[in-house]
Amino acid sequence: MSFKAALITLSLLGSADVAQALQPTSTRPLPQSTNTGRLQSQVNPEDPYGRARCGFDEKHVIVYESTQGAQASDCNWSSTNPDQVYAPTFIYSIPVVVHVIQHTNGDGALSPATIQDQIDVLNEDFRAAQGSPGAPGLDTMIQFHLATVDPDGAPTTGITYSTNDAWHNDEWTTPGYWEVLQWDPERYLNIYTLNTVGYYGYYWGSPGSIEDGVYLWWRYVGNNSSPTAENDNYGRTATHEIGHYLGLHHTFEGGCSGGSCYGTGDLICDTNPHSSATWGCPSSESSCGSQVPVRNYMNYTDDNCMWEFTEEQARRMRCRIQWYRSNLADTEPGCGFAGAYCKSAPNSVGTGALIGHAGSFSVTTNDVELNVSGAVPGQFGIFYFGPNQISTPFGHGVRCVGGETRRLPVLQADFIGDAALTLDFTTAPASDITADSTWNFQFWYRDPAAAGATFNLSNGLELTFCP
Numbered sequence: 001m002s003f004k005a006a007l008i009t010l011s012l013l014g015s016a017d018v019a020q021a022l023q024p025t026s027t028r029p030l031p032q033s034t035n036t037g038r039l040q041s042q043v044n045p046e047d048p049y050g051r052a053r054c055g056f057d058e059k060h061v062i063v064y065e066s067t068q069g070a071q072a073s074d075c076n077w078s079s080t081n082p083d084q085v086y087a088p089t090f091i092y093s094i095p096v097v098v099h100v101i102q103h104t105n106g107d108g109a110l111s112p113a114t115i116q117d118q119i120d121v122l123n124e125d126f127r128a129a130q131g132s133p134g135a136p137g138l139d140t141m142i143q144f145h146l147a148t149v150d151p152d153g154a155p156t157t158g159i160t161y162s163t164n165d166a167w168h169n170d171e172w173t174t175p176g177y178w179e180v181l182q183w184d185p186e187r188y189l190n191i192y193t194l195n196t197v198g199y200y201g202y203y204w205g206s207p208g209s210i211e212d213g214v215y216l217w218w219r220y221v222g223n224n225s226s227p228t229a230e231n232d233n234y235g236r237t238a239t240h241e242i243g244h245y246l247g248l249h250h251t252f253e254g255g256c257s258g259g260s261c262y263g264t265g266d267l268i269c270d271t272n273p274h275s276s277a278t279w280g281c282p283s284s285e286s287s288c289g290s291q292v293p294v295r296n297y298m299n300y301t302d303d304n305c306m307w308e309f310t311e312e313q314a315r316r317m318r319c320r321i322q323w324y325r326s327n328l329a330d331t332e333p334g335c336g337f338a339g340a341y342c343k344s345a346p347n348s349v350g351t352g353a354l355i356g357h358a359g360s361f362s363v364t365t366n367d368v369e370l371n372v373s374g375a376v377p378g379q380f381g382i383f384y385f386g387p388n389q390i391s392t393p394f395g396h397g398v399r400c401v402g403g404e405t406r407r408l409p410v411l412q413a414d415f416i417g418d419a420a421l422t423l424d425f426t427t428a429p430a431s432d433i434t435a436d437s438t439w440n441f442q443f444w445y446r447d448p449a450a451a452g453a454t455f456n457l458s459n460g461l462e463l464t465f466c467p
């Protein structure tokens, strides 16, 4: 979407931000000294540098909604629909470019090892990696890797280095460093490390905009590796800001405001509302008549105190990736992944047979059903499966499964051409299917009324099974 087109569809984050939102987006947000009250309340009382934990509320004054269809309303900036379809069932892998902006006095120098350290923290947190500080949390099935290919297709480390004192100090320049350095924001998560004056970090912009990126104070990049070790130096500033980048608000957004929890506050129901940010690391805290989510990455507790996104936060982030950042992430099949592939061909009764599935993906639960519709009524057929995806003309259709294939029991399509089979993982050949394995399925069926070959096939279905 072009910038102008985006303007047409812009919507505002909140009425209090209308005045700022009417400014051109290329205007750098107000300097700290002109902000009063609101910013002051966000300065971490324990921080030796007197900085605010996050500049999101000040910087993020304008939001463009998407034109990508009605489903985008499931996670726009006014409500959330945490539908099951957004549950973490497969992996989104996001390529990252880190722009290291150094000062001539040496400030801001970050080694590739420190950058990789930060990427590791992100993956520990977003994937709730076992044995890591993020382990108690929820696996969002969103992960990050340094880009290996740059926008021109050339190999890259995923890190750029520049030295510019004005840029390092986050000053307004023409053009701005973000305009010079940014890689295609639809395809890369741009992270800038610099002196984010007044803040630990912030997210600025909207999906695909020239500002779109995460801006981090260089001292708090990586895990405890900058010149000073402090309570907020465990790499969670990036986790928090990427939460904003993927559409999350602070858990204390809107305070104790009433109304639907999917349409007020942080737009999430499984994070209790609280009146203000939590500092330090309390074992528990109550506010607004309920327990404060003190361990949540979108609160303001110390880095070594936070370790979770909730299920609904995960669904909102995944919805944002699907509808607002659809070119960003590679999808990697994981347990619970189902994907149709290959094409079915017309048969003597219609446009062709389509394969589907029902039940869980669990080998233990043993209730995975394969089904097909649009086959020839009353005719026999079989589901079969194998390790490889191929595309080879076969009969009147296309054979989509290759490698060593296994045939399941013969079925007869009913009077409308449907058939179904529940897999039994305790019996061959379905006993070859184990947890976390991926297989490809297809339905072969007789079609004697068709001229020439007397059989046809459905399209293909890839399934990755769960424990």
Ligand SMILES: [Zn+2]
Binding pocket: 053, 054, 055, 056, 057, 240, 241, 244, 250
């Ligand atoms: Zn924030």
